[in-house]
Every structure is written in structure tokens, then in C-alpha cells.
Amino acid sequence: MRLKRITSAVAVSLVAASLAGCGGNEETSGGAAEDVTLTYWASNQGTSLENDQEVLQPQLDAFTAKTGIKVDVEVVPWSDLLNRILAATASGEGPDVLNIGNTWSASLQATGALTPFDDATMAEIGGADRFLAGSLAATGAPGQPPTAVPVYSLAYGLYYNKSMFAEAGITEPPATWEELVEAGKKLTTPEHWGMSIEGGSVSENIHNVFVFSEQQGGSFFDDAGKPTFDTPENVAGIKQYLDLIQTDKITNPSNAEYSNGTEALADFASGKSAMVMWQAAAGSLEELGMDPADIGVAPIPAPSGAAEDVASIVAGINLAVFDNSEHKPQALDFVEFMTSTPTQIQLNKTYGSLPAVTEAYSDPAFQTEAVETFKSILDDKAVPMPAVPEESQFETLVGTAVKNMLAQAASGTVVTEQAISEQLAAAQQQLAG
Known part of the structure; x- marks a missing residue:
């Protein structure tokens, strides 16, 4: 396993x-x-x-x-x-x-x-x-x-605001990705968004899409260490992430610019968003002024019928x-x-x-x-992230590609599966070069 x-x-x-x-x-x-x-x-x-x-x-x-x-x-x-x-x-x-x-x-x-x-x-x-x-x-x-x-x-977990969930009539944290999106739509109002992300951060992007790819049964390298960026599973994992902005519309498009590693968490702590996918950070949330009674945490859910029960790197x-x-x-x-x-x-x-x-x-x-x-x-x-010599380059190339695609989505351009595939193919070619 x-x-x-x-x-x-x-x-x-x-x-x-x-x-x-x-x-x-x-x-x-x-x-x-x-x-x-x-x-x-x-x-x-x-x-x-x-x-x-x-x-x-x-x-x-x-x-x-x-x-x-x-x-x-x-x-x-x-x-x-x-x-x-x-x-x-x-x-x-x-x-x-x-x-x-x-x-x-x-x-x-x-x-x-x-x-x-x-x-x-x-x-x-x-x-x-x-x-x-x-x-x-x-x-x-x-x-x-x-x-x-x-x-x-x-480890990464799904932080959620218990008070916001209760006000929206949501009694449990989402158990599937579809439930997460549904909850995010209920929680997206003129006052706050359903989910905040650190979309300008290369490291946060690659960590998230790596998990989503694993959920789909994908891999960015095969067992021999050969890169396999441009696969349907990897494309699906990245689209799952991009859709938070472009299709599901539960994430503020401005989050595509968040890059210092603290902005998405600060939005969640201040009530500007109801969920955030983050590494263990309850102490930081309290330091940012969030009421500990409002802090809920659950595993990041996978899509229904996911190939792997993965929730974190x-x-x-x-x-x-x-x-x-x-x-x-x-x-x-x-x-x-x-x-x-x-x-x-x-x-x-x-x-x-x-x-x-x-x-x-x-x-x-x-x-x-x-x-x-x-x-x-x-x-x-x-x-774990891939145990290959090119791992750093992989993180930089794919994480940057996702950052750029999030910026496109934030500007109103829908990034299609074909476009994602092309970006991954280009990243793999750069790695080979």
C-alpha cells in the first residue's frame, strides 16, 4: 500500500x-x-x-x-x-x-x-x-x-470554522471532496469565502496537487524514477485544485497572489474564509486571534471512489x-x-x-x-514526496506551473484539461533538459 x-x-x-x-x-x-x-x-x-x-x-x-x-x-x-x-x-x-x-x-x-x-x-x-x-x-x-x-x-489537515459551519446548517466536516465543494458553496457569501489557499506559493501548490494526484491514483514519477508528469490522473488532481477558483468559485481569486506562507491562514483566522488546507497550526490560529472553540480539523477528503485514501504528504x-x-x-x-x-x-x-x-x-x-x-x-x-534526485526541480517546475494556471483562472480564463496537460508536458521537457 x-x-x-x-x-x-x-x-x-x-x-x-x-x-x-x-x-x-x-x-x-x-x-x-x-x-x-x-x-x-x-x-x-x-x-x-x-x-x-x-x-x-x-x-x-x-x-x-x-x-x-x-x-x-x-x-x-x-x-x-x-x-x-x-x-x-x-x-x-x-x-x-x-x-x-x-x-x-x-x-x-x-x-x-x-x-x-x-x-x-x-x-x-x-x-x-x-x-x-x-x-x-x-x-x-x-x-x-x-x-x-x-x-x-x-501533516496537512482541513481546518474548518465550527461556528460558520453551524450557521450554514452543516453539522459535520466533509467526508468527500464533493461534500467539501458543496459546503464551500454554502459558505461563500458576501461576507466570506468557502476556502482560502496560498495560490502564489510554489511549495503549497505542489504539496496540494501532489496529494490530489495521489488520491486519483496518479504519480509524477514511475517506480524507476522516470518522470510521468502528463498523465490523466495528474491532470485531474491539478484541475481539482484550480476549480476551487474557476468552476466551484469557493475561493477568492485574489488568493492566487498569496505567496508568503501566512496569508491564507490569516484569512481563515479572521473569518474571511471558512476552510483552509494547512499543516498543523492551531497555535498560529490562536495567535492570529481565532477563538479556539471555532477551530475544527479533519482529514482533507478525497473524491468519491478515490483510488487512494491519501490526505497529506x-x-x-x-x-x-x-x-x-x-x-x-x-x-x-x-x-x-x-x-x-x-x-x-x-x-x-x-x-x-x-x-x-x-x-x-x-x-x-x-x-x-x-x-x-x-x-x-x-x-x-x-x-512522502517522490524520493528521486530531481525532486526539487519537480517541485519548482510543477508548483510554478500551477501558480501560473491559478493566476489565469483568477483572471477569468478557464484552464482546461488540455491546457493543464500541455503545461505538464512542458514542465517534464524542462526537467529532461
């Missing part, structure tokens, strides 16, 4: 194997802890870059108080993070520690720029058995020591150390701190994401219906 592929390592971008890892700052690891400042690139997990700074700083201060090691953090937008990593690898100038999307793990591992977490290194941060097995599986290529460890575990954020960091012992101390049970509880509680370590689930904050829903999605309804 495809759903059992959760234990496979997920790969994205293949970068040239000749690229070298980037270094840390000029101080040496032999100096006193109080003389060491680690550089840390964090990913945007909260409502804004500024929000992440506010969330992370108390934890960084606690780490400094405990160890004497200072941490200079920069929160990097998702739209820039991979390019920043690749540029740092090429230039030799970059952070000591960084967050990476877990789908990048195997391909970044291939560069040799990241520290392998072999048995001895893993023991330095408390051991591998602390982590969720599914999340730990997405930390590198199969059969090799991982080059990252999980810090935030994630295997999502998550990993923590990695550049292998030529001049402060590797201190960097590993920081990894141990960030993955410790108290820090995991606090950060994931604030963000509304899922802890990556099992002990954290003893906290009452993670013994909720929403958390159980997301854990169930990860266990039973999630599939």
Missing part, C-alpha cells in the same frame, strides 16, 4: 555533489562556551518572521543560560530557504545549525555538507529512540546515517548541522536542547505543530482531538 511508504526517506532537490559545506563563525570550538556564538537559520513556523523571533528567543536565552553558548538566529522565509542553503554551500559561508524541510533531507545529504548522525553522534543528543519513527525516517536516504533530526512533525521540519562548522560540539549541544522534551513541548505547543519526540506527548496540550487527528493522518493517510 502506498500509505505504508511513510517509512521511506523523502528526497527533494539534488544539488551538485561537489558542493562543499559552509562554515560557521570565526571563533573556534576549542574556546570557552561563553566565547562561542552559533549561527542558526530557522524556518518560518509562526504567523510572521517577527512572531518566530518572539517565540524562539526565550528558548535561545534559556540555552545560553544553561550552556553559556550564544545563538544568533535568523528566521528565513520558506520562499528563500532552499536557495539560501544552496548558496551557502557553494560559497562556504553559512550557519552552524539550520532548519530544513524534511523532504530536502536525502538530497542535501548527497552534498556531504551536513553532519551525519551516526550511532555515536546520535547518542550525543540523547539517542534515536526518543524520536517518532515516522519523522525520523524522513531524515536522509535509506541505509545511511541520517544527516538531520526531526524538530517539528507536521509526510511533512515536517528537521534540524541539521553543517559538517565543517567550527563549533560542532556546541552545535550538537543546541540540537540536543532543541529536541529535548521541555523545549519540544514549549515550541510545538506554541506553534500548534506536533512534537518530534515521544515523551512530549505526555503533556496535556498534545492529548487533544486535533492532535490525535493529525497523528492519525501521519500514521494512515500520509505519503
Whole structure:
């Protein structure tokens, strides 16, 4: 079953194997802890870059108080993070520690720029058995020591506004895609829209259409790793997404421009939309002012008669150390701190994401219906992105094509199946080139 592929390592971008890892700052690891400042690139997990700074700083201060090691953090937008990593690898100038999307793990591992977490290194941060097995599986290529460890575990779910649903006479979250569209039409009024999407975001687009393709029984690569973009199943999955704007008309056309990774969620939190397909984010919704009592979550439904019961990619954020960091012992101390049970509880509680370590689930904050829903999605309804060297190019090419097609739909041009097929064929040709 495809759903059992959760234990496979997920790969994205293949970068040239000749690229070298980037270094840390000029101080040496032999100096006193109080003389060491680690550089840390964090990913945007909260409502804004500024929000992440506010969330992370108390934890960084606690780490400094405990160890004497200072941490200079920069929160990097998702739209820039991979390019920043690749540029740092090429230039030799970059952070000591960084967050990476877990789908990048195997391909970044291939560069040799990241520290392998072999048995001895893993023991330095408390051991591998602390982590969720599914999340730990997405930390590198199969059969090799991982080059990252999980810090935030994630899955996509359908968030819905319970009050809006009740006012529209909808008593249950949709169990099929057809029910979702029907509910979205009831919920689309002069005051709000049925669904918000981040249509200008390449990563959100590819994650969504990948899931929809899987539901249709499609695949963007065959078992041998050969690209198969232009298939009827992939076309149907993309059309399902485009139709939110162009045919079903339950999404504001302006959403085609949303690209910073927070706008669709903000619309949902403020009542401008009644549903949003998003990674675990209850903490961010509350931070944006949404009443927790109004927050409902369910699996993203598949069309009636779907070939596969898929609701999410295997999502998550990993923590990695550049292998030529001049402060590797201190960097590993920081990894141990960030993955410790108290820090995991606090950060994931604030963000509304899922802890990556099992002990954290003893906290009452993670013994909720929403958390159980997301854990169930990860266990039973999630599939990894394609484990192929060209994964990054695939994400960029198809995600950008979908972005452009959404812009066409938003302008009033209906994007047909034939047009989608042509776009996918062109993307596959670019990949081959």
C-alpha cells in the first residue's frame, strides 16, 4: 500500500555533489562556551518572521543560560530557504545549525555538507529512540546515517470554522471532496469565502496537487524514477485544485497572489474564509486571534471512489548541522536542547505543530482531538514526496506551473484539461533538459 511508504526517506532537490559545506563563525570550538556564538537559520513556523523571533528567543536565552553558548538566529522565509542553503554551500559561508524541510533531507545529504548522525553522534543528543519513527525516517536516504533530526512533525489537515459551519446548517466536516465543494458553496457569501489557499506559493501548490494526484491514483514519477508528469490522473488532481477558483468559485481569486506562507491562514483566522488546507497550526490560529472553540480539523477528503485514501504528504521540519562548522560540539549541544522534551513541548505547543519526540506527548496540550487527528493522518493517510534526485526541480517546475494556471483562472480564463496537460508536458521537457 502506498500509505505504508511513510517509512521511506523523502528526497527533494539534488544539488551538485561537489558542493562543499559552509562554515560557521570565526571563533573556534576549542574556546570557552561563553566565547562561542552559533549561527542558526530557522524556518518560518509562526504567523510572521517577527512572531518566530518572539517565540524562539526565550528558548535561545534559556540555552545560553544553561550552556553559556550564544545563538544568533535568523528566521528565513520558506520562499528563500532552499536557495539560501544552496548558496551557502557553494560559497562556504553559512550557519552552524539550520532548519530544513524534511523532504530536502536525502538530497542535501548527497552534498556531504551536513553532519551525519551516526550511532555515536546520535547518542550525543540523547539517542534515536526518543524520536517518532515516522519523522525520523524522513531524515536522509535509506541505509545511511541520517544527516538531520526531526524538530517539528507536521501533516496537512482541513481546518474548518465550527461556528460558520453551524450557521450554514452543516453539522459535520466533509467526508468527500464533493461534500467539501458543496459546503464551500454554502459558505461563500458576501461576507466570506468557502476556502482560502496560498495560490502564489510554489511549495503549497505542489504539496496540494501532489496529494490530489495521489488520491486519483496518479504519480509524477514511475517506480524507476522516470518522470510521468502528463498523465490523466495528474491532470485531474491539478484541475481539482484550480476549480476551487474557476468552476466551484469557493475561493477568492485574489488568493492566487498569496505567496508568503501566512496569508491564507490569516484569512481563515479572521473569518474571511471558512476552510483552509494547512499543516498543523492551531497555535498560529490562536495567535492570529481565532477563538479556539471555532477551530475544527479533519482529514482533507478525497473524491468519491478515490483510488487512494491519501490526505497529506509526510511533512515536517528537521534540524541539521553543517559538517565543517567550527563549533560542532556546541552545535550538537543546541540540537540536543532543541529536541529535548521541555523545549519540544514549549515550541510545538506554541506553534500548534506536533512534537518530534515521544515523551512530549505526555503533556496535556498534545492529548487533544486535533492532535490525535493529525497523528492519525501521519500514521494512515500520509505519503512522502517522490524520493528521486530531481525532486526539487519537480517541485519548482510543477508548483510554478500551477501558480501560473491559478493566476489565469483568477483572471477569468478557464484552464482546461488540455491546457493543464500541455503545461505538464512542458514542465517534464524542462526537467529532461
